[in-house]
Amino acid sequence: MSDVSPTATLLLSCPDQRGLVATVAAFLYEHDGNIIHADQHTDAEEGVFLQRVEWELDGFGVERDELADAFAPIAERFGMNWSLRFSDARPRVALFVSKQAHCMYDLLARYRMGELRCEIPLVISNHADLGHIAADFGIPYHHLPLTPETKPEQEAAALRLLEAHGVDVIVLARYMQILSADFVAGYQNRIINIHHSFLPAFAGARPYHQAHERGVKIIGATAHYVTETLDDGPIIAQDVSVVSHRDSVKDLVRTGTDLEKVVLARATRLHLDNRVLVYGNRTVIFD
Amino acid sequence: MSDVSPTATLLLSCPDQRGLVATVAAFLYEHDGNIIHADQHTDAEEGVFLQRVEWELDGFGVERDELADAFAPIAERFGMNWSLRFSDARPRVALFVSKQAHCMYDLLARYRMGELRCEIPLVISNHADLGHIAADFGIPYHHLPLTPETKPEQEAAALRLLEAHGVDVIVLARYMQILSADFVAGYQNRIINIHHSFLPAFAGARPYHQAHERGVKIIGATAHYVTETLDDGPIIAQDVSVVSHRDSVKDLVRTGTDLEKVVLARATRLHLDNRVLVYGNRTVIFD
Amino acid sequence: MSDVSPTATLLLSCPDQRGLVATVAAFLYEHDGNIIHADQHTDAEEGVFLQRVEWELDGFGVERDELADAFAPIAERFGMNWSLRFSDARPRVALFVSKQAHCMYDLLARYRMGELRCEIPLVISNHADLGHIAADFGIPYHHLPLTPETKPEQEAAALRLLEAHGVDVIVLARYMQILSADFVAGYQNRIINIHHSFLPAFAGARPYHQAHERGVKIIGATAHYVTETLDDGPIIAQDVSVVSHRDSVKDLVRTGTDLEKVVLARATRLHLDNRVLVYGNRTVIFD
């Protein structure tokens, strides 16, 4: 990706109205913007328009640090929620883990292979078990053991770490603790969780046991943003695998862990590439 | 299939114990049985053994009408639940429909093409709308309109029709009424329903609206036996399709109807071919 | 769909260049066009831009019969291939069948249920076998038996029928004859075929036997436009199912027929809804 010129990406949503596409396109055209990707979606029922536009910065007629100001009048006119990202910025990601290693291994391997456009400055865990993996990958591991009594102070400690490392995004890589509403509120639509079932089926604990008990013929995994309500945040990615009565709970877990790591990595990549827009409790995925 | 010699199929379940496979296999071997298919499953957690064996009747050393008596001592010794079916018997199926035609069209077309090993002597509906389709296929259509007041008497009328036509199996092809517990009890594990979602997600009414509202990335359909508890019976077959934010509720419904008809037909075929064994609230599918 | 106001749909492709999106959007905006859907795709490697825009005709500032003339200058300026369709036009479709009924049954049932935005004025076949199905659905069935000697004259007869009925689109619903290059040339990108494998695997005859012989774990079906080269035309839709060693050729055929009918119907619907753009030997599907 190093041979590609840097791009700017605009993510916006607003009430649907005439002239939106024409106005945004004209803005880019007037400044000689070379559009790489453009995709929009209209939710007719909700009356919402959502758009993602990515264009090359080389040759564009507005300087990078003047871009926001140049676009602001358009945003104001249409009442847009919007954000602007640059492809050469690298968001900083913290991994939260507990005792299960498969998602952590997978994300760190992808990180080392350059698949994820980010920096991972630290791993935080409520257990010491996975510290040796972080060590193998040369990434600092912070063990913050949790009890009901120590939860507030440990969340505060975690927040201090996140701030100290300038963390933009938190990925819960099979982190088995529930974050407090306050903690979540500070990282709205920036905490990604993997739930080990096809939500909304089998929300809550021990979903593979639930799936086995119910005798389902397909199992799934769901990556979603964390909100105050458990397992109910906007869904980013899902995938499924076929199973049968021949699969024990242990088999379902094994099949499921493969789903989990692929789905969590996909959601993380989509987020880091600025391809996810949240509206209401739903997402638009500009893939 | 007409050139194949008739077969017998034994479906059995019992507490797991040593000697089961050896004893059943020896029984067939001693009588010169030529096994076509044999499959067994042990649920180690529940301690249950389940088996399906199919063998050719031609050349078998026990007459068809003496077979049950010949096997009974083995069944008794191991405490088996068991049933015996012959491939040239054709179960009699009643379709129940309401206003949506896609599953009905699909099942009747398969029936006419010889895909389903059964007879379909009648269609029962609480609406008159689909009568013309039954007429095109030359199958009697019985319109039994329902109100809360008339439900008991109309269920009684349906039961009389089922008995008069010697019906073995009921397929609810998008039948939008809930059958009474008494009605269900008379056809235990013989009423197949298609639920238009990936159960247990989105049980109940309007699942496609629920799926759209929740922003899921995959939708499904589930065929299951009807039990007293709504949408909670043993699952026979499930399938899924990938969807996206680009899909409106109408798109989800259209994608879903294709899933529904394929999944319901698959479940119906599995049942008619004696490939489903129910234990607890689960199924073993001997495919 | 009757309560929806009619829409116009513009499908266009041209060399990628700046100002395309802005110019098309401005054209619609200036004439008070209410865009329902808009989607575009840039193939960076080929340097091709492709777009689909759909907007409401009610309230639009250009009359329907003046629309092409109004847009022509833009098309000329950018060197566009383009077409304009109206949602209340109903393309006329001819089904070609041989002896297998499943795709024919499925398409006719969908037609009767209103799933397909088209008219089906006739069915053409090289065999008499499926005439009774057409009769049940009240659709004329033309039997044009084929031998190597009679092929040219029978294709000529078919062409006369297609012209007499004003046919726009031909759907080969498991039609087992190869159309001549001349015939195909007359309906470029307007003849849809279903191939009973996951192309390019198992092109040619008896793909399920080939798949069984090769021991694949997944089978597929492919709907594509017919070109001069057998089984090599632009792919419109594909789908797959999981299979195993337990599946005989007969089982693969049965699983495959379900794939075939769903995939062919999907491709037909996409074509009829003007959602397919062909470029090179590929398609863009605006779904």
Next chain:
Amino acid sequence: MSDVSPTATLLLSCPDQRGLVATVAAFLYEHDGNIIHADQHTDAEEGVFLQRVEWELDGFGVERDELADAFAPIAERFGMNWSLRFSDARPRVALFVSKQAHCMYDLLARYRMGELRCEIPLVISNHADLGHIAADFGIPYHHLPLTPETKPEQEAAALRLLEAHGVDVIVLARYMQILSADFVAGYQNRIINIHHSFLPAFAGARPYHQAHERGVKIIGATAHYVTETLDDGPIIAQDVSVVSHRDSVKDLVRTGTDLEKVVLARATRLHLDNRVLVYGNRTVIFD
């Protein structure tokens, strides 16, 4: 898995004949064998019977080292190809890699997490690039650079390494060299390769480019045993992902690498758990 008592697994194939199931089951029953899993398959067309039986060694009436002798007369009587494995034996696996790390990372992480019942004593590569990963995981890495001239001597060097380390199984984790027929012959059905397409589609080089060029709507990956004929060995596992025109070659590669690593790991696990039987050019997977 440490709390489970060790088991023996018998894998056998032979011409189909009466009494097979009964005789094998009786053998185990007579010696108080507690069957954990039993599965058989009959290929009616080829007239081949294949079976996998797994039973507990604790309490079994034949000593482990006398088992083969005790079973031999049965095997001889029916003309069986057979093998006997013990669950506490750990096959020794060599990974072969080139420059792409994703399958190597994935397999080593699974190895460290205890997902794979094996030892991995070494990694062999024709490039030095991935040595640092092996080092992070503490596994010896042997760099054997290849040119057309040095290939024979380097294969000989590799064979010496394999023998020195007592290697039973070779996993080609995106190893981009073709092994010689002699080399392959020494490890028949013991070399597992991952091909980055849905075989037999896109055999040979650059399959993702081929897939993009052909405009397929689904891509796949295939794990198979290596035979003399390139990309034509018995298929162990396959999986697919939905793609679209929006996916560039780079996107296909990214989606494909996720398939590759999951499919290769699945095939490796199935092989290590003695769940694969090869007959002709096909496999039976006892899952």
